[in-house]
Amino acid sequence: MGLVLENLPGLVERFPGGSVAITRLDETINLARSNSLWPLMFGTKCCAIEMLMATGASHHDLARFGAEVARASVRQADLMVIAGAIVKKMAPRMRLLYEQMAEPRYVIATGSCAISGGPFMYNSYTVVRGTDEIIPVDVYVPGCPPRPEAFFWGLLTLQRMIREGETIREPGVRRKPVMSALPDGVSLQEIRREILAALVEENVVDVAKASATKPWARKVREWIQKNTSR
Amino acid sequence: MDSEKHLTLVESLYPTVQRRTQSDRPAITVECDRLLELMQTLRDHAGLRFDLLLTHTAVDYPDENRFELLYLLYSTVHGTRILVATNLERSRPVAPSVCGIWPIAEWQEREAYDLMGILYDEHPDLRRIFLEDDWEGFPLRKDYQDSYMLELPK
Numbered sequence A: 001m002g003l004v005l006e007n008l009p010g011l012v013e014r015f016p017g018g019s020v021a022i023t024r025l026d027e028t029i030n031l032a033r034s035n036s037l038w039p040l041m042f043g044t045k046c047c048a049i050e051m052l053m054a055t056g057a058s059h060h061d062l063a064r065f066g067a068e069v070a071r072a073s074v075r076q077a078d079l080m081v082i083a084g085a086i087v088k089k090m091a092p093r094m095r096l097l098y099e100q101m102a103e104p105r106y107v108i109a110t111g112s113c114a115i116s117g118g119p120f121m122y123n124s125y126t127v128v129r130g131t132d133e134i135i136p137v138d139v140y141v142p143g144c145p146p147r148p149e150a151f152f153w154g155l156l157t158l159q160r161m162i163r164e165g166e167t168i169r170e171p172g173v174r175r176k177p178v179m180s181a182l183p184d185g186v187s188l189q190e191i192r193r194e195i196l197a198a199l200v201e202e203n204v205v206d207v208a209k210a211s212a213t214k215p216w217a218r219k220v221r222e223w224i225q226k227n228t229s230r
Numbered sequence B: 001m002d003s004e005k006h007l008t009l010v011e012s013l014y015p016t017v018q019r020r021t022q023s024d025r026p027a028i029t030v031e032c033d034r035l036l037e038l039m040q041t042l043r044d045h046a047g048l049r050f051d052l053l054l055t056h057t058a059v060d061y062p063d064e065n066r067f068e069l070l071y072l073l074y075s076t077v078h079g080t081r082i083l084v085a086t087n088l089e090r091s092r093p094v095a096p097s098v099c100g101i102w103p104i105a106e107w108q109e110r111e112a113y114d115l116m117g118i119l120y121d122e123h124p125d126l127r128r129i130f131l132e133d134d135w136e137g138f139p140l141r142k143d144y145q146d147s148y149m150l151e152l153p154k
């Protein structure tokens, strides 16, 4: 279970003997999907130490975001973190792994090697100049290597992208890829403080409060009021 | 020092061997046709016993028209190291294989063949080890070019 940083927008109506929650199916599916990403155990270079090992360990702890179930089989994974350079020999294998991943599948490219070839862009006989030549990438996380916090920032960006998607009506549509650089001057202490504050504040999920901001929820409420006052 | 003793011993056995002065470890240079004989002695002589081939690699010197082969040996009996170097002509990079002396050399020589194009006489299985079998050229040579490679703009 990850740390769910936002509420499920919806409406809770109290009835004698229980409550009824009204929300969109899309929101529910997206919320579940974005908070239970299963990454693939796949690392090709030094970035993998930072991305999959440092973040997976207890100090930084990927589990806070619900993405700690690293799988050794592509068929059980839906997030591919490309950590490190991809060489020509690896490229067809990576494409095969991507094709076999369960839909919907997401790709985060971390580090300059995975984004553009990085230090191996020039005069290299084997490094592919950017993984997006082979598979589509959703989020780029720049750095050499990016810090674990930067990777988390990228992961949060991906979660946001998933949450904004239309799962039912447009299931296969990918959003445009984004570059997700950690804003300047964000320190580890600051992130810790924010997460702590979020933990304290969001301990209690107040669904009714969150739904108040959604225009469609207002319509539902009006409809219910009209129908129950009769 | 043990390694000093070893160097003197090698020099007395093989007078043509040259000691390398600019080296951070005991190192000798030998002509290519005496390499195999020297290696056998280095491993089997009771006073030397270099029974472990730590690494083998090649260096390209296009300006001097030569490849340099390097063998780093370690003696688990005496606890000393020695670096053996030999030179090959760039146009004809054929060296004797030391697989018969240290079996681990088989893969190390395949690597040197794969990336540098050194050919080893009597190697049991001289194939590429890292690159695809149909790769053309030897990428760690200084004059390697291919159509995918980008030149660094000046």
Ligand code: SF4
Pocket (backbone or CB within 6 Å): A045, A046, A047, A048, A083, A084, A085, A110, A111, A112, A113, A114, A118, A119, A143, A144, A145, A146
């Ligand atoms: S971006 Fe830097 S740290 Fe990451 S794989 Fe490339 S060289 Fe290594």
